[in-house]
Amino acid sequence: MAWQRETYKKIKQIPAEEYVLPGTALCAGCGGLEALRLAAKVLGEKVVYVNAAGCFTLLAVYPFTPFKGSWLYTTMGSAPAGAQGIRDALDVLIAKHRLSKEEDLKVVVLAGDGSSYDMALSATSAAIYRNLDFYYFCYDNEAYGNTGVQLSSATPYGAQTSTTPCSLHHPSGAVREKKDLFAIWRAHKPPYMATVSPRHPLDLVEKFARAARFAGPKLFLALSACPTGWGFDPAQTTEVARLAVETGFWPLKEAIHGEVTHTYVPKRRPVEEYLRLQARFRHLFEPTRQEEVIRHIQDRVTAYWEQASAALP
């Protein structure tokens, strides 16, 4: 049976209340911020965001914060450990009656792909291992964005970044495949994990509603279409995010205790339609078409879905 949304069936059911208010220093058209805005509608205001160094660190710049909830900036490599300290302290203070249960907070790590895929992987693995009751929201824009778009281990094969230029020796730009963070998280068997996209708001909010039923680690990998880093007009964020899903490049899925369900099965338009929208892939089409590189990207997407189809309804 196909995956069914239970809580949010229509757009109108998404809460109108905003918990991440506008006016931040983030780039216009930030896909990650849109994903966070939607997630926050489900998370509500009894939340503390535990931030790792990245683009989102600029959300809270003294004396402003866009959040109705609380915020703690930690470091690039240890936001999950910060979440551990807060969760433990809240538990202890509530148990000792120094804090009422009404004061309790959801603890949400807010980290980019540079932190999530690279520097904080040890701290994240440890937090999942300890079955820490927290949310982890990774806004994945597939590069070290805040420092000027350098290669991270989330950068896909074939993308140009400022440290993987298209060159005679490396015509494809990035030569490595994107690290499969979902599989790494899944190997830890957390109770809930999902990928989300800002262009699929019902899918996104439904997943946050479903996650709330589970104590323990709840992990979200959010596609963060990035006008600045990927090279497209900010007005096109939704179209880029849509095509990432419709071409099968960014699968929407969840895993409950490690069991994967694809929550949306795209008809899989040619991946080229997604690549063509972005300057980071322009070298694959101009001045000459790099047929092998494009085919390689398409083959990887096709292979993923063929393997996944065994598990599809």
Next chain:
Amino acid sequence: MATHEMMTGNLAAAWGARLADVDYVPVFPITPQTEIVEALAGWCDNGDLAARFVTLDSEHSMMTAAGAAAATGARVFTATSSQGLLYAFEVLYTIAGWRVPLVLVNVSRALASPITLEPDHNDVLAARDSGFLQIHAETCQEVLDSILMAYRIAEDPRVCLPAMVNLDGFYLSFTREPVMRPNPEEVRAFLPPYRPPHLGLKASAPQALGVAVLGGATYSYFRHQMHLASVNALTVHQEVAADFARLFGRRYDLVEGYRLEGAEDVLVMSNAFASKGKAAVDAARARGRRVGLLRLRVIRPWPADAIAAALQGRRAVAVLDQNLAPGLGGILFQEVAASLCHAPARPALCSYIGGLGGKNISEAEFETIFEQTAEAGVRGQGIGPVLLYTEEERREMEQLWTTANKN
């Protein structure tokens, strides 16, 4: 009733945390600190201490969890050593900026490379500019007492900074000494429960902590605040020390003078090796040398006035650094010298480097230091940095070369 018992420096540190009635103990094992967290693990497990004990994946994570829990409103204790302290380095600065008054015990151990186990102070002194207060203990009793004092000072609204209590690995961590263990009621009278008005993450009062600032003027404002708060800790320490002495009968000052009356020349040391220095002072006094010792105890904030008051007007001062800043010399020598810069009667200043990696400092070496320092005083011109290394140690090293060069 307070009880007198034999305990190691590590166990004394664990008792300090237990008597402080801490709420949270995030840990990561490292020699020679591990015995502290092993003791606390047992007490958290059997309910003797109502705290949550959690093992993190690194000291970097451990310090982050410690700071975050303190920011949430819990009283937090943790401990590390050496490489662990350096692994957590970024977080030391980060949480000091959060102004969270937790206590971290560092059990000093020399730094790699080469990797080793025994103590010197390059680890703890590397953190001297982090914003943490630093108290360096000489005895097991002082370890326990300093932890209780550290919470009082750190939690004082005029301070609100994390504190580090340092003890030497092996020489203190694994050495049993008689320790007077205060009873919990007495400690409660000295150290009230932690109820910070300004900290605490909770639903009814959202706050943003550790936020970015743009521009040097905003940044400098907060950094200046940290400096001024740290300087406040000099006054607060003296108030707390007076309270402590009244309740427990043991008095600790920012610096400790040993046989300074009538001393022409003064040896400056810190931590456990200061006991060796005091014994050397006794021996030198017995031979008619008018020498004394100044032990540095509170190293951050730096008690410049107390140091200058104790040293100015002496003929000569020798600072024996158990650390080495390659290319410079002794770290504490620089700070002591700076404290005497404006003294009207400035002594000749000598710098010695000894005890690296736990290397012994022999009586003969102390005697040589006193002799050279006296000569420097007569001459009116200091010497150093002198790297202490004996003929016998040189012969031992040559033996190792012989072994290493065998086919």
